[in-house]
Amino acid sequence: MMRRRAFLQGLLTCAALGTPRLRAAASPAAPSAATALSATPLSEQLLLIRGGGGNVVVLDAPEGVLLVDGGSPEHSARVLQLIKERTGKAIKVLFNTHWHWDQTGSNRTLGPAGVRIIAHENTRLWLGTEVVCKWQQRTYAPLPLAARPNETFYTSGTLRFGTEHIEYGYLPQAHTDGDLFVYFREANVLAAGDVLSVGSYPILDYCTNGWIGGMANATQKLMALCGPDTRVIPGTGPPQTRADLEREQQMLTTLKLRLSKLLAQGMSVRDMLEAAPTHDFDPQWGDPTLFVSNAWPGLVARARELGVAIV
Secondary structure, three states, rough: HHHHHHHHHHHHHHHHHHHOOOOOOOOOOOOOOOOEEEEEOOOOOOOEEOOOOOOEEEEOOOOEEEEEEEEHHHHHHHHHHHEEEEEEEEEEEOOOOOOOOOOOOHHHHHHHOEEEEEEEEHHHHHHHHOOEOOOOOOEEEHHHHHHHHHHEOOEEEEEEEOOOEEEEEOOOOOOOOOOEEEOOOOEEEEEEEEOOOOOOOOOOHHHHHOOOOOOHHHHHHHHOOOOOEEEEOOOOOOEEOHHHHHHHHHHHHHHHHHHHHHOOOOOOOOHHHHHHHOOOOOOHHHHHHHHHHHHHHHHHOHHHHHHOOOO
């Protein structure tokens, strides 16, 4: 009975602690005049745009422009204008690394213009329905049909664009259940989306089936694609390395085990936070409150798989 009470209390605590935070630019809002866009070359053809919500990777090829993510809705116009100024070419392809609004903000402009929008099938489904995001305490409306991905896949794919051989693949139930990576083989640049976090614990969007175990597996899969010189582009923040992926993977693997053990003791979210299982990782990753709060529902949903009995 005690464990059952703790379990129910955990549900309440999770809702109470799940304060809105999917990066500041995750949802439509008033544009910030103080936000400046930056453009950093990654290779002769690749460019990284920061400051427009999520990171935007731009491939400038003879036949046009390919993008990985499009920034947030409130910054989309400025991002697209900068791309036009830098390339002078039409955008032909857009990858959505997942459904969140700080990555899909240019879909409303580019989709109706006939741009090829590639995403995992689950991302298309989330963008086509109302998403109730409990931990943010908000609801996201579906995108118009023309703004949704018009080409989807389930496992992996390849694409030749300009001189780049591009590989892309699914990262199951990690940040969300529709994450993908995009690897530019010639440039040795890997776009990882929000599976890789910089300066804060990664977001586990349990409302769309993200969880800590899937995130650990995803970082392991990304590491297998990388060499020591690969530049890894996170959803936000500067370029990272394979070593950064390795540090995140170690943190996720360790905390999955620790939090599972605490769940087996019947701990609620508040209990877990008081037990401070993240204490040795906090100096690098910051405040663990949202991370632990969002990890808890994913662990509960997979308790049987983890060998945890909640009674």
